[in-house]
Amino acid sequence: MKILIAYGSRGGVTAEIAGVMAQEMLGAGVDVDVDVDVVDVKDLQDFSPYQAVLLGSSIWAGQLHPAFLRMVRGHEKALEKLLVGMFVVCLSLASEDPEICDRGEHYLDRLELDFPGIVPIVRGAFAGAVTMTTANLVHPSLFERIILFFVRKKLDVDARNWEDIRRFARDFVARVTQDIKN
Ligand SMILES: Cc1cc2nc3c(=O)[nH]c(=O)nc-3n(C[C@H](O)[C@H](O)[C@H](O)COP(=O)(O)O)c2cc1C
Numbered sequence: 001m002k003i004l005i006a007y008g009s010r011g012g013v014t015a016e017i018a019g020v021m022a023q024e025m026l027g028a029g030v031d032v033d034v035d036v037d038v039v040d041v042k043d044l045q046d047f048s049p050y051q052a053v054l055l056g057s058s059i060w061a062g063q064l065h066p067a068f069l070r071m072v073r074g075h076e077k078a079l080e081k082l083l084v085g086m087f088v089v090c091l092s093l094a095s096e097d098p099e100i101c102d103r104g105e106h107y108l109d110r111l112e113l114d115f116p117g118i119v120p121i122v123r124g125a126f127a128g129a130v131t132m133t134t135a136n137l138v139h140p141s142l143f144e145r146i147i148l149f150f151v152r153k154k155l156d157v158d159a160r161n162w163e164d165i166r167r168f169a170r171d172f173v174a175r176v177t178q179d180i181k182n
Helices: 011-024 066-074 077-079 103-114 132-137 140-151 163-180
Strands: 003-007 035-040 052-060 082-092 124-125
Touching: 003 011, 003 066, 011 035, 011 052, 011 082, 011 163, 052 066, 052 163, 066 077, 077 163, 082 103, 082 163, 103 124, 124 163
Parallel strands: 003 035, 003 052, 052 082, 082 124
Antiparallel strands: none
């Protein structure tokens, strides 16, 4: 069984999450051979080798990664025929304010509304991180405002819950295996 993890990431945080998910899938212990490719959406050409695709994007300024959206739009028909999982990575989920926290699910809802023919077998919303790479991509004052808004801290933040992320990857492989057998 060949699985693709296609991710959109600006600062590398979602890319790292995708890599860890792939390792977890390879060690998930399902009773079929699992092969996983992890590909930046910008480099993605062809879905034909894959039975299942996990789509993941970080959120910046309330939006999915533009290249991620372009990729989904461009391959919508192919994706409608595959087993698809979706995840987003954002800092809303690290907030103590429940209204901000809920935005993680809203980003996924919006993705589903925009592409109603792509019905995910699993969905995940994960708290992300802001790293020095991210910080270098934006103006320092904006960087500080973002951190303060989401997590009320002045320092860099890494809110990733690796156990949740790994569990999600295992669940995805288990669901795909089940669906392929049925
Ligand atoms: C300029 C900027 C804007 C952001 N906007 C949002 C946002 O609107 N909502 C949110 O939940 N997180 C937001 N974040 C947090 C990112 O989603 C988080 O840092 C994520 O882990 C980045 O992943 P990436 O490195 O893969 O791009 C923002 C981060 C930055 C630096």
